[in-house]
Amino acid sequence: MKKYFYNYQTITRFDIPVIKHFFLLRCMPCVNACQQGSHKELFLHPSDSVIYGADSWGNPIQYGHKLDSHDSFTFVSSGEARILPYCIPNEKNTDMFKVASPLTEPSEAIKEFARIHKKGKNDVDTALNYANELYSYLCYMPGSTHTRTTAKEAFDLKQGVCQDYAHILLALCREARLTARYANGFLVGIGMTHAWIEVLDDGKWYGIDPTNNKFIEYGYIKIAHGRDADDCPVNRGIFTGAATQQTEIRVIVEEI
Amino acid sequence: MDALIESRDTVNRWMERFGVRFGVYKNGVFNEQLFPFDSIPRIISADDWVVLEKGLVQRVNALNKFLYDVYHDKYIIKDGIIPSEFVYSSKGYMPECEGITPTHNVYAHIAGIDLVQAKDGQWFILEDNLRIPSGASYPMIARMITRKVSPQTFQNNAVVDNRNYNKLLGDMMEYMNDDRGISVILTPGRYNSAFFEHSYLAEKTGSILAFPGDLTVENDMVYYTDLDRERHRVGCIYRRVSDEYLDPLVFEPSSLLGVPNLMQAYRKGNVAIVNALGNGVADDKGIYYFVPKMIKYYLHEEPILHNAPTYLPYYKEDYDYILANIEKLVIKDVSEAGGYGVVFGRDLTPKKLAELKQLIIDEPRHWIAQEVIDFKDLEILEGNDRVERKADLRAFVISGNGTKVWQSGLTRFSRNPNSFVVNSSQGGGFKDTWVMEQVQQQ
Incomplete structure (x- = not known):
């Protein structure tokens, strides 16, 4: 077991004050057989109220509102996570992760890529093979894509960020009839949120990080999973006001 | 009845004054058009109706059970009746609804079931509409007007009175409300194709017509803010806004028609949403094929009404x-x-x-x-001539405390003699639908 300290901060500044601001966050770690938290805290400012709940995938959500005028919105999620090697027992009703989702529809080119690269001896192996091929195919390029770029688009661009790597790998895995899902959270050392995938093999979910071409053991603190990135955004908000916003994000994860 | 038929133009003029319109977007331009009324009614005999009514109740009961099952235990998939990919790759399947149990377990509160009658008299189900089926207001207002324009027609013919749709709808909403607050009809606004209907149904059911922005969610409760800025707890929302626009924090983020965090209030069971979210998985044209199987699976009955082959x-x-x-x-x-x-x-x-x-x-x-079903064509008036045109019937089935079929419906016809497509968005017209009283045996 390893222990990590995490601190995730987001500050959004509005150039003119806004009102009726509603938010829904996924910024606190999941609890599962290989991830437990302690000293979990969430600081939100300004906010009238916050409710802690869970979405349909069981991911922790934190939502609420600030109705009166304000010109910034800050949240800080911090605590400790105790982590065992990445291997999560399957939950019920996970067949939805077998089929393509809106952001992971395969194109002909993706299907072809899935066909020509050989399968492994089990599902994790197959996914790792794909991840390895994808790692040499795709070029990591911040700013080349946006949050709703599809697997098809990123595949044609041959560029993307962690979310795109994950989407394409999901499209490949599902094309090969694997059960696979999108996961996001915090990664030791990188200073921002990260995305990877989980593959179901023999009743357990294993983590694969296509951006870094690796099989995950430690160092990844998961906050949510879903069919693709659209199912589990870290931060969604809506407000009234013609403001433009600037958001600063800082993530610190350290082994303790 | 001749008097009624001759009154076609009068009825259409009345409807124009009442603003009975249907909005159509074509090439990005919004146009409101009148929904042409044809005064020759579709007549359904009492005997025919008995079968239709039983068959519709059966079908909608099975669809409601399917929706509960598909968002909970999924026995119908596990038992191999429906292949899982038909469910999970359906555009209407919403994983966000997994595990949510709507008030009283009802999903398809207002079902619009489209049927056609073949030349041999047999009825076939064309499709199920379980999301936001529209159209009930048109036969409602047409009947109201025709009764005024030609009262003798309804004295001389034993037509079942259909002026109870507002009661069916209102009772259902009250049951779904569960004494939690007021009931509202949520409209996207006047540029929606069915805005006339939203306002008409609100008036007829005594509900408040709420616009986007009138509703807010605080601490998992939904509130309506009235014109005096007073807040009222909302217990039931008959929403005429599509699922994907209903909560911008869960679905389409750019939606301005939605209510932020409505999904969380709904998940907690603090508000009924009519119809439930996620119903699209049951009225998907691919799932339609499996509805007769659902009837056997959930109800252990033979389907009374058949799908088109x-x-x-x-x-x-x-x-x-x-x-x-x-x-x-x-x-x-x-x-x-x-x-x-x-x-x-x-x-x-x-x-x-x-x-x-x-x-x-x-x-x-x-x-x-x-x-292709050999439709039984219905007579319509084209100018002063009677001509035959394709027509279908949308039956309205209300599920609340029990399942009830409105004894009427929307009969739509194609004005184009070569067209089989009767949808009002494709420029068709409509007729009143008369269900006849059972003749008393002497």
């Missing part, structure tokens, strides 16, 4: 049949509605036919094919 290219046998017989079939895109994405094989050039075949070969899950 349907083929799913997903199954090898059907796939071969479709490719061999495409020119006599009607092909439908499973993800389209409102008469869009419907093609008749016989209307296509050999080149187009080959293209369509290729589309089916590429994505068999995307299509269904049906035999």
